[in-house]
Amino acid sequence: MQLLHVDSAITGDQSVSRQLSAKAVAAWVAAHPGTQVQALDLAKDTPPHLSADALGFRTGQAAATEAQRTENALSEALVSQFLAADVVVIGAPLYNFTIPTQLKAWIDRLAQIGRTFKYTDKGAVGLAGGKTVIVALSRGGIYSNSDGGRAAEHQETYLQTVLGFMGITDVRFVRAEGVAMGEEAKAKALATAESEIRVQVAEAANQPKVAKTA
Template sequence: MSVTSKPFVTDATGQLGGNAVRLLHIDTSIKATGSLSREMSAAAVGRLKREAPNISVHYRDLAAHPLGDLTERVFASHAKGADIRDLDQAELSDLAESGKVLDEFLISEVIVIGVPLYNLTVPTSLKAWIDRMLVAGKTFSYGASGVIGLARGKRVIVLLARGGLYGEGSPNAHHEHAETYLRSIFTMIGVENLEVIVADGVDISPELRAAALERAMSSIAALAA
């Protein structure tokens, strides 16, 4: 399993070479092995790298190295620039990591996220990441007509694995709060190029799992560079 913070590949001067594209790869499954969302996200990154060899990848494993719940004091310093002199060492470490999370997102042109559906929604580790990434004045702002997205121009690819059947038209569709939540989040911050590839019903039977994975991998193989 990859380490939590594998940096973008740079040259001897610390710069990305040529027309390199920064890709942020995130995994969230608590399964170190046997995870379909990890398999799908790795396949998506592999596909994009084959199509565009100039891609430089930064990897975060939010399950192996979780961020933890966002606290009031760290939020005030991270999002609002409040005084940090009263923060303890743990809070200072959290603040530094929160800054890295935001910076990684801001400098990335492509974001690939492997997401399993847990209890009808996203893993808590992904919610903690989102809490550090959604910052007023950085990824969105407030205007007279509402929220204004500041993250335009980014491409986000979500690889979603769901144990049951939650697709449109299914009896459980109204219980699906992972894809719907992520679409709301990324749309709110201005992401217009959002692609969601789903493997549905993967825990119902081995046959449905295999068929769902085959369909997802076919969609991944068709991803444009």
């Protein structure tokens, strides 16, 4: 079994999402001995944001320059790594109501027609199904328990949408909310999230696996 561990927080060891994603990976490996883990730290190895040179996978045109060949090779490496994973654990903090720009740059490289989705006469169809994705979310405030909060966050909602677009139906979110609202609130949020990680990993372990579609 292949597990891809993706972190995106820029705050290093102080990051709550990194702490939680690490715990999710450890829990998964404990439940599935022999799992092979690959780590991708997007804060250290940030894919360049898309440019005209990086659009080869969208246009279908062969690379004509060294810059285009470099960009194409990076996109291919990232999407191949993603598709090879049976399980993906993502650490995703909330920055200015959405995900880090580093995480968005990675997702932009994955959203490749013919690799992770395709268009048909009935609309888009995801091609990256058959995976379990566990997303460890961290938030300074609390967004999940009010209409206003849910309308303001474009972190969980975006990830749910884009992963679903790629055909991934087993997406599990673990939230640590209110981590900037005092030490007591942070400790409570971490304890709740760590308990939820154990639940989600146990449930995923018993989930019937669907064959990969890509």
